[in-house]
Amino acid sequence: MHAHADTSPLVLGALRRACRFCSLFELCWPMGLDGSDLRRLRSIVRHTGVLPCGNHLFRVGDRFTAIYAVHTGCIKSYTLDAGGHEFVHGFHLRGELLGFDAVYPDQHCCNAVILQPCSVCVIPYRDIARLSLDIHSMHSQLVRLMSREFSKQLTNREGAGATQRIAAFLLNIGPRLQQTESSPGVFRLPMSREDIASYLSISAETLSRLLAKLHGMGLIDVCRRQVRLVDTARLNLIAQGMN
Amino acid sequence: MHAHADTSPLVLGALRRACRFCSLFELCWPMGLDGSDLRRLRSIVRHTGVLPCGNHLFRVGDRFTAIYAVHTGCIKSYTLDAGGHEFVHGFHLRGELLGFDAVYPDQHCCNAVILQPCSVCVIPYRDIARLSLDIHSMHSQLVRLMSREFSKQLTNREGAGATQRIAAFLLNIGPRLQQTESSPGVFRLPMSREDIASYLSISAETLSRLLAKLHGMGLIDVCRRQVRLVDTARLNLIAQGMN
DNA sequence: CGGATGCTTGAAGCTGCTCAAGTGAAGTGG
DNA sequence: CCACTTCACTTGAGCAGCTTCAAGCATCCG
Numbered sequence: 001m002h003a004h005a006d007t008s009p010l011v012l013g014a015l016r017r018a019c020r021f022c023s024l025f026e027l028c029w030p031m032g033l034d035g036s037d038l039r040r041l042r043s044i045v046r047h048t049g050v051l052p053c054g055n056h057l058f059r060v061g062d063r064f065t066a067i068y069a070v071h072t073g074c075i076k077s078y079t080l081d082a083g084g085h086e087f088v089h090g091f092h093l094r095g096e097l098l099g100f101d102a103v104y105p106d107q108h109c110c111n112a113v114i115l116q117p118c119s120v121c122v123i124p125y126r127d128i129a130r131l132s133l134d135i136h137s138m139h140s141q142l143v144r145l146m147s148r149e150f151s152k153q154l155t156n157r158e159g160a161g162a163t164q165r166i167a168a169f170l171l172n173i174g175p176r177l178q179q180t181e182s183s184p185g186v187f188r189l190p191m192s193r194e195d196i197a198s199y200l201s202i203s204a205e206t207l208s209r210l211l212a213k214l215h216g217m218g219l220i221d222v223c224r225r226q227v228r229l230v231d232t233a234r235l236n237l238i239a240q241g242m243n
Numbered sequence: 244m245h246a247h248a249d250t251s252p253l254v255l256g257a258l259r260r261a262c263r264f265c266s267l268f269e270l271c272w273p274m275g276l277d278g279s280d281l282r283r284l285r286s287i288v289r290h291t292g293v294l295p296c297g298n299h300l301f302r303v304g305d306r307f308t309a310i311y312a313v314h315t316g317c318i319k320s321y322t323l324d325a326g327g328h329e330f331v332h333g334f335h336l337r338g339e340l341l342g343f344d345a346v347y348p349d350q351h352c353c354n355a356v357i358l359q360p361c362s363v364c365v366i367p368y369r370d371i372a373r374l375s376l377d378i379h380s381m382h383s384q385l386v387r388l389m390s391r392e393f394s395k396q397l398t399n400r401e402g403a404g405a406t407q408r409i410a411a412f413l414l415n416i417g418p419r420l421q422q423t424e425s426s427p428g429v430f431r432l433p434m435s436r437e438d439i440a441s442y443l444s445i446s447a448e449t450l451s452r453l454l455a456k457l458h459g460m461g462l463i464d465v466c467r468r469q470v471r472l473v474d475t476a477r478l479n480l481i482a483q484g485m486n
Numbered sequence: 487c488g489g490a491t492g493c494t495t496g497a498a499g500c501t502g503c504t505c506a507a508g509t510g511a512a513g514t515g516g
Numbered sequence: 517c518c519a520c521t522t523c524a525c526t527t528g529a530g531c532a533g534c535t536t537c538a539a540g541c542a543t544c545c546g
Contacts, residue, residue, distance in 0.1 A: 082483050103390035133379055140372060143386060147347035150393035203535055208494055240325050449502055451526055
């Protein structure tokens with residue numbers, strides 16, 4: 001679980017590989033860290049083992065201690081309203097960050113539950129804040145990453161119609177889920193219809209119907225959670241409201 | 244327009260007063276700046292004169308150069324979709340910040356137009372980034388302010404029904420607009436129905452109708468842009484979906 | 487095999503939208 | 517100072533999209 005103090009070139013190379021597909025790669029690597037700085041960064045990051053579905057990474061009210069980077073699996077962030085109704089904020093996949101919601105109030109304002117067996121990198125915030133005092137470029141990089149995470153959230157929710165939002169969702173999550181390069185546009189959704197519907201602020205029934213409609217139009221293939229994007233060009237037009 | 248190099252106690256006192264009702268106050272004052280640091284901060288902030296309605300503070304694509312703090316007046320941030328339809332992101336009032344949208348892509352991704360004659364403080368980002376390298380507490384404060392701005396955006400858009408969102412909007416913007424302490428719950432909206440409707444993702448007609456409904460229920464008084472919150476308790480219930 | 491869960495499909499109803507007309511307030515020019 | 521225009525807002529009627537309730541299927545798991 002804990003990173004070793006080992007700093008041989010071989011191990012540094014292994015870390016580099018491990019971070020390649022990770023958002024943190026942008027934080028820790030390309031800004032010209034030398035061996036010494038990299039060692040310091042490495043000493044604060046912790047890798048978890050595989051966490052099973054249903055576990056929570058954090059819950060509303062938990063003290064803010066760390067930023068998380070998803071290494072494998074899928075995490076859903078959500079809140080419950082006064083009536084106990086679930087409201088899905090987003091899905092976090094391989095290479096994506098979460099936990100920034102807690103920076104301001106110093107405690108988490110959403111829950112994070114594991115949808116698919118998951119391993120994550122844990123970056124204690126105190127440590128990274130301290131480190132970024134020394135390594136100036138890491139500071140600005142941290143700010144930029146935060147900003148990017150939030151702007152992602154904002155680009156959502158825009159579109160008017162339900163069909164439009166569904167198309168945008170599929171186009172957005174497709175590439176993020178794609179594991180194999182061989183068959184483009186084919187992926188398996190890690191979340192339920194209920195979750196997707198909540199995320200898009202529509203009912204699960206409407207989602208089901210409109211997926212069927214998109215299939216009928218020859219734009220996608222859907223069987224349960226298995227999806228194939230057939231006509232991404234037309235799907236893009238719909239996602240942009242051109243229909 | 245430019246701040247003077249004057250650093251007499253009298254002028255420092257004046258600055259303190261000027262920033263008292265400003266979000267930047269949190270950034271620049273309470274973290275224990277001494278006279279020297281305060282002078283440095285002051286040297287980078289610029290105060291504009293009064294800017295007339297219809298002027299843009301920045302537009303989509305403008306290079307990211309500064310964070311803005313509204314001193315007086317009202318600024319609307321919005322984007323235009325592919326069809327030229329306006330989409331209002333938010334309203335920025337006295338003491339509130341804007342411009343953080345541009346941190347990540349290094350260029351603004353929304354427009355900011357003045358709705359009511361406006362004076363703003365301009366904080367060049369390069370300068371504040373440089374300054375926060377020396378003054379550590381300013382760094383973390385900057386991150387926290389950014390985080391708070393973004394989390395504000397997220398708490399919006401939640402509620403399901405239109406009435407619910409309108410109630411939440413009124414309760415949110417009321418205190419922010421309130422100028423006089425004498426008559427609580429009374430304020431004058433600086434933006435058109437069209438703007439509010441776009442912000443809440445409903446039509447202007449529906450907004451008009453539901454404001455009339457809330458008036459009929461004895462919860463608010465509305466005449467054009469003049470608003471009075473009559474029963475904030477019940478309004479709160481509606482805003483939370485309890486109806 | 488039987489139950490549970492998740493997904494699909496159908497029918498009826500409601501919310502909010504669009505189109506359209508009407509009203510009131512503020513500004514313009516004679 | 518008053519008719520005229522203009523703009524912002526209101527109000528009405530009909531319609532479309534989405535939701536809700538309810539039943540039917542398929543898939544997974546014991």
